Amino acid sequence: MKRLLPLILYIAPAFVSAEPASNMVWIPETLNFVKAGDLVKGEQLAQSCVSCHGEKGISTMAMFPSLAGQTANYTYKQLNDYADGKRQNPMMSPIAESLSEKDRADLAAWFQSLPAAQNNASQEDISKAISLVDKGNGKKILPPCFVCHGSDGAGQKMDTPALAGQQAEYTKNTLLDYKNGTRHNDIYSRMRVIAAQLSDTEIKQLAEYYQQLK
Numbered sequence: 001m002k003r004l005l006p007l008i009l010y011i012a013p014a015f016v017s018a019e020p021a022s023n024m025v026w027i028p029e030t031l032n033f034v035k036a037g038d039l040v041k042g043e044q045l046a047q048s049c050v051s052c053h054g055e056k057g058i059s060t061m062a063m064f065p066s067l068a069g070q071t072a073n074y075t076y077k078q079l080n081d082y083a084d085g086k087r088q089n090p091m092m093s094p095i096a097e098s099l100s101e102k103d104r105a106d107l108a109a110w111f112q113s114l115p116a117a118q119n120n121a122s123q124e125d126i127s128k129a130i131s132l133v134d135k136g137n138g139k140k141i142l143p144p145c146f147v148c149h150g151s152d153g154a155g156q157k158m159d160t161p162a163l164a165g166q167q168a169e170y171t172k173n174t175l176l177d178y179k180n181g182t183r184h185n186d187i188y189s190r191m192r193v194i195a196a197q198l199s200d201t202e203i204k205q206l207a208e209y210y211q212q213l214k
């Protein structure tokens with residue numbers, strides 16, 4: 001046993017990190033379930049989100065993300081992750097827990113149907129961001145953001161979120177959360193690996209860049 005102890009201590013952290021980032025599994029049944037989300041039910045349920053996420057899903061407060069125009073699969077996944085504790089936030093976790101899976105699908109469909117926020121061009125220097133979005137950084141093995149999030153920042157159907165029009169303060173904070181590991185619900189660590197290589201200045205610029213993108 002004495003000899004085993006160091007071994008157990010050595011592999012224990014590996015077990016902790018071997019826990020899946022998310023319980024979401026994109027099987028056809030799940031995709032169809034989200035696709036069948038009911039807009040009328042979703043609109044009714046969304047009344048309780050307005051105080052933080054704004055009228056028609058467009059947030060007017062920097063800390064709260066806009067939800068309008070977000071891809072339904074992504075919204076559905078986030079609500080499930082909050083409910084499971086895979087993504088943690090003191091405001092969102094209890095709200096997500098109180099929703100049924102059907103409610104989450106209905107809400108996801110409703111927010112996807114709304115037009116995304118549109119903002120004025122950024123007055124700040126976003127040159128580093130433009131280069132990262134279009135070209136990435138070969139020296140650091142950083143793929144360009146557009147490969148997954150689209151050149152229009154509209155995301156992709158499966159589970160890649162739209163970023164265009166999002167509150168810059170929220171985007172900055174969530175990228176910092178991926179960077180320091182507070183947010184760890186990204187399957188295959190896709191965003192944690194990327195955010196870990198971004199400087200805080202690059203993160204700030206990327207957040208500004210996406211806020212003004214239409």
Ligand code: HEC
Nearest residue numbers: 045048049052063064065075078079088089091092095107
């Ligand atoms: C009391 C304020 C509050 C209310 C009410 C609220 N939210 Fe949130 N929501 C937040 C905050 C704050 C965040 C960002 C949390 C974080 O960084 O993880 C958030 C994040 C989210 C996200 C993740 C967005 C993203 O881009 O990843 C979704 C989805 C979401 N909320 C859906 C909802 C829905 C649906 C409702 C209504 C049923 C709702 N929220 C009600 C405060 C609120």
Ligand code: HEC
Nearest residue numbers: 132143144145147148159160161171174185186190191206
């Ligand atoms: C390999 C594909 C891929 C690349 C490249 C990528 N992302 Fe992501 N990104 C994702 C996925 C998938 C998610 C959703 C993860 C989850 O469920 O938390 C995500 C989530 C995000 C979020 C959270 C959005 C929200 O509403 O909370 C931000 C912000 C983001 N990415 C920014 C970027 C930036 C900036 C770059 C370029 C530096 C980038 N991403 C490159 C796949 C990618």
